[in-house]
Amino acid sequence: MNRSHPAEGTKPMTLALHLHPLSSYCQKVLIAFYENGAAFEPRLVNLGDPADRKRYLDLWPLGKMPVLRDEARDVTLPESSLIIEYLDRHYPGAQPLIPADPEAALEARLWDRLCDLYIMTPMQKIVGDRIRPAGAQDPHGVADAQATLKTAYGIFEQSLADRIWAGGDRFGIADCAAAPSLFFADTLVPFSATHRNLSAYFERLVSRPSFARVLGEAKPWLQYYPFQDRIPARFR
Numbered sequence: 001m002n003r004s005h006p007a008e009g010t011k012p013m014t015l016a017l018h019l020h021p022l023s024s025y026c027q028k029v030l031i032a033f034y035e036n037g038a039a040f041e042p043r044l045v046n047l048g049d050p051a052d053r054k055r056y057l058d059l060w061p062l063g064k065m066p067v068l069r070d071e072a073r074d075v076t077l078p079e080s081s082l083i084i085e086y087l088d089r090h091y092p093g094a095q096p097l098i099p100a101d102p103e104a105a106l107e108a109r110l111w112d113r114l115c116d117l118y119i120m121t122p123m124q125k126i127v128g129d130r131i132r133p134a135g136a137q138d139p140h141g142v143a144d145a146q147a148t149l150k151t152a153y154g155i156f157e158q159s160l161a162d163r164i165w166a167g168g169d170r171f172g173i174a175d176c177a178a179a180p181s182l183f184f185a186d187t188l189v190p191f192s193a194t195h196r197n198l199s200a201y202f203e204r205l206v207s208r209p210s211f212a213r214v215l216g217e218a219k220p221w222l223q224y225y226p227f228q229d230r231i232p233a234r235f236r
């Protein structure tokens with residue numbers, strides 16, 4: 001995190017979120033922003049455009065989206081979970097994203113990590129493999145990723161038997177992570193038929209106005225998703 005001039009409360013809030021509407025990690029943070037209600041400026045990143053790519057790599061050399069820029073506090077922050085933590089801490093809004101109770105916060109962070117590491121990551125692996133050049137595919141890696149998704153679904157299925165949201169009783173950071181990861185993962189290894197609790201949870205997620213808004217904003221871009229033909233008609 002780059003932070004050189006702390007000026008809390010002395011400058012107007014100017015949050016800019018560098019993102020792409022089709023990116024699952026950007027969607028995760030967008031859900032958090034819409035839940036929280038903070039004003040921000042979305043800055044579309046086009047990594048396919050050489051000038052835009054260079055500009056973005058200057059901002060964050062790893063080139064991963066999203067990145068938050070907070071002019072008021074002179075902070076540039078990558079990593080979706082940390083952006084959500086930052087938003088919740090410095091610009092608390094209508095919907096708390098991390099529980100105040102430390103034990104509940106630990107639980108929420110656990111499920112956020114499980115979503116990122118065992119749903120987002122294998123999902124990205126399978127999608128990334130589809131767009132590799134001919135002959136560069138990694139079938140073993142894809143099979144491993146599919147197996148990881150199935151194991152993760154089982155863990156969520158069990159946990160969701162007695163809770164409404166992924167991290168506990170209240171919507172929060174884990175649900176921000178779960179919504180886009182499950183949305184895309186279901187197109188690769190469908191959970192709908194076999195996992196009752198997970199499917200019911202997914203319906204709660206897609207009914208949530210914040211995620212419905214994110215899905216609506218992603219619609220024009222779904223044509224670029226390599227498995228777009230597997231996206232249910234109701235989301236297109």
Ligand SMILES: N[C@@H](CCC(=O)N[C@@H](CS)C(=O)NCC(=O)O)C(=O)O
Binds near residue numbers: 025064065066
């Ligand atoms: N750990 C990062 C992961 C971010 C990430 O993987 N973003 C993807 C889009 S969903 C990306 O920027 N991919 C561009 C690339 O790899 O070139 C986070 O939580 O923000």
